[in-house]
Amino acid sequence: MKIGIVGTGNVGSACAMAAAVRGSAREIVLVNRTRKTADAVAADIQYGTPLGRRLDIVAGDYDALKGAGVVVITSGMNEKAGGATNRNDPEGRLRLLGKNAEIYRDIVPRIAGAAAGAVLLVVTDPPDPLADITREIAGHSRVLSAGTFLDSLRFRIHLGRHFDIDPASVEAQVVGEHGTSQVFLWSSARIGGIPVPALCEQRGEKLEKVRPALEDAVRYANIAIIEGHDASQYGIGIASARICEIVLADEHAIIPIGSFQDSVGVFLSLPSVVGRIGVVKTAEPAMSDEEREQLASSANSIRQALDRIRKS
């Protein structure tokens, strides 16, 4: 049970830390452009491991990824460095695609060559079109975009806060792009089996009044974090570690996550059964007409961003 993590900046280090603390694997290998950084992160985390489950965490070159069941790719420019922190910019994280696609064209052949049997989990922004590029280069379909798994957790947190309920008991999903065009499935959001719109009514609230602020808090959560702390890293670290666990244990858990959708020709997130081969099956959730239209428009945003860099 081995996890590879490529890139040991803020996000890669947080993924490693979360996987170590959660006991997600027996072995973690860290690969970074600057080996010294990967060595340092591995050593730092290793010193805490006698307090948890047995773990070997080491740094290595790409060939050390051999035998990994899953490789988390976090290399690339982040939102702050790439100027993607303006809430009024509809492009959002898609602004980072040109630069990060260049980096992916360089590193994915090496990752896919070394970790031939692994599921590749794309975390770098924007993860959906980068997963497309990864799939093309790797030549197989065991590719996931971290997608809206984290956005869905954020949605559950904010709904839990609003209704004063443990977010673990909130069922709610964000689908589509991990970006500004993401789609909130209000029509199927439930707490204790009660639809969220009905819960609002019970409290004398109008859903249309609750929606904008709550959606903005989720859609721009990364920007709010970056305004206080330079990079968003810990939430995605925990979310990525959980995805690795699902893959390594072939759990067949169902979570919102990005995979290639034949029907629209791009990667985007839908609730999906995840196991050792990546996405085993995608479920089409119940959606209102409005949500369905938003999902089509989200697919368009991703497609247009890919078209722009393929033409350039």
Ligand SMILES: NC(=O)c1ccc[n+]([C@@H]2O[C@H](COP(=O)([O-])OP(=O)(O)OC[C@H]3O[C@@H](n4cnc5c(N)ncnc54)[C@H](O)[C@@H]3O)[C@@H](O)[C@H]2O)c1
């Ligand atoms: N999917 C998500 O939910 C999510 C959440 C937070 C951040 N992110 C994204 O994760 C990525 C990493 O963010 P970060 O804060 O860790 O950035 P960072 O600047 O801290 O780290 C960048 C990493 O990329 C590597 N890198 C940079 N240029 C490279 C190149 N040319 N070749 C090989 N490696 C290179 C660096 O060595 C470093 O390991 C960003 O794209 C960020 O936007 C995604």
